Amino acid sequence: MSEKIARGTVRTTRSDVLLASAGGRGVLCGIYDEDAADTYHDLMQDxxxxxxxxxxxxxxxxxxxxxxxxxxxxxxxxxxxxxxxxxxxxxxxxxxxxxxxxxxxxxxxxxxxxxxxxxxxxxxxxxxxxxxxxxxxxxxxxxxxxxxxxxxxxxxxxxxxxxxxxxxxxxxxAEAVKSESTERQQELSGLSGRRYVLHARMSPVEEIHEITIYPADETADPFVVCTNRIRLLxxxxxxxxxxxxxxxxxxxxxxxxxxxxxxxxxxxxxxxxxxxx
Missing domain, CATH: 3.40.50.150 (Vaccinia Virus protein VP39)
Structure with missing residues (x-):
């Protein structure tokens, strides 16, 4: 069984790795999509x-x-x-x-x-x-x-x-972004107490800030992977x-x-x- 992918969702390098590991548990969606509403609100409440x-x-x-x-x-x-x-x-x-x-x-x-x-x-x-x-x-x-x-x-x-x-x-x-690509990762806690991992990649060449958010619990079912791509203007x-x-x-x-x-x-x-x- 393959992962579920919301229409028009941005795929990231990190999301592809996560979905390959999660298999049928994986759900890929944009951070503003319907499937991500609970995750978005859980994090944004804080x-x-x-x-x-x-x-x-x-x-x-x-x-x-x-x-x-x-x-x-x-x-x-x-x-x-x-x-x-x-x-x-x-x-x-x-x-x-x-x-x-x-x-x-x-x-x-x-x-x-x-x-x-x-x-x-x-x-x-x-x-x-x-x-x-x-x-x-x-x-x-x-x-x-x-x-x-x-x-x-x-x-x-x-x-x-x-x-x-x-x-x-x-x-x-985009003016103040460093010239080289950078990546960072950190754990976040939602207001519900659920733990998430945020992976961010900044690419000055592509002029994008790419974000992937997913459960810290690797066994979560469904394993909802939320992505976002911010254009640096x-x-x-x-x-x-x-x-x-x-x-x-x-x-x-x-x-x-x-x-x-x-x-x-x-x-x-x-x-x-x-x-x-």
Missing amino acids: ADGTAEAREFADRIRPESGPVLELAAGTGRLTFPLLELGHTVTALELSAAMLDILRKRLENEPPDVRDRCTVVQGDMTAFALDERFETVVVSSGSVNVLDDAGRPGLYASVRENLAPGGRFLLAVAV KVDQVVRELEQAGFDVVSRTPFASAGQGSEDVLLLEALPRVAGS
């Missing part, structure tokens, strides 16, 4: 998004209305934004992750629940009934998209921004893409709370260009 949310919140005008959060996942950034008093529309493609987010909302006070709207949608192609003064994308999410996907993100954001609105996006950039490339999409990038700031990883992360603030300017 990843406090409060510091990241505060960096975004510092750039959100107090008088602005609801915030549109793209690629919300299970709410790592959503709940800190709510705790900071913002009204949030959380857009996420994965139905499994949205189920977890909704269950988490059920445990919140009515005031918090009433300030959060959950929407299933693709961040590269969405159209909502409301225009927002602020749209945010947390660190790494833009880097999952390829050259064909990013223009769809920019166009969708522009169509859903209110006049004078702000697009805040955190981008992992040049700052000038992203700025140029935004300008081509009708934005002006007004600031680029080091993103201090971006989390683990050897790549630098910048927080870009972009405003939709006024027609004729």
Whole structure:
């Protein structure tokens, strides 16, 4: 019996070795796929998004209305934004992750629940009934998209921004990555107590950061191997893409709370260009 592989999942060198060993117990999926939702949430529950949310919140005008959060996942950034008093529309493609987010909302006070709207949608192609003064994308999410996907993100954001609105996006950039390829491995503990192994490979030549997460227990059944490939982007490339999409990038700031990883992360603030300017 061969391993189960989710459609469109990225294979890594490490995942191939693991799946060959696991045989029929093996399940390969992207970290954002339905089969990975429990693993993602187990690890992300322990990843406090409060510091990241505060960096975004510092750039959100107090008088602005609801915030549109793209690629919300299970709410790592959503709940800190709510705790900071913002009204949030959380857009996420994965139905499994949205189920977890909704269950988490059920445990919140009515005031918090009433300030959060959950929407299933693709961040590269969405159209909502409301225009927002602020749209945010947390660190790494833009880097999952390829050259064909990013223009769809920019166009969708522009169509859903209110006049004078702000697009805040955190981008992992390639400028500070070492010239040679590097690999690292570490054990992680999920909030459930389950142990995982994270294997990361950084390739400056390919301009990717490749991640493989799997159970520390080699006998686990199913043996779920989660992968992700983050594209390391040049700052000038992203700025140029935004300008081509009708934005002006007004600031680029080091993103201090971006989390683990050897790549630098910048927080870009972009405003939709006024027609004729």
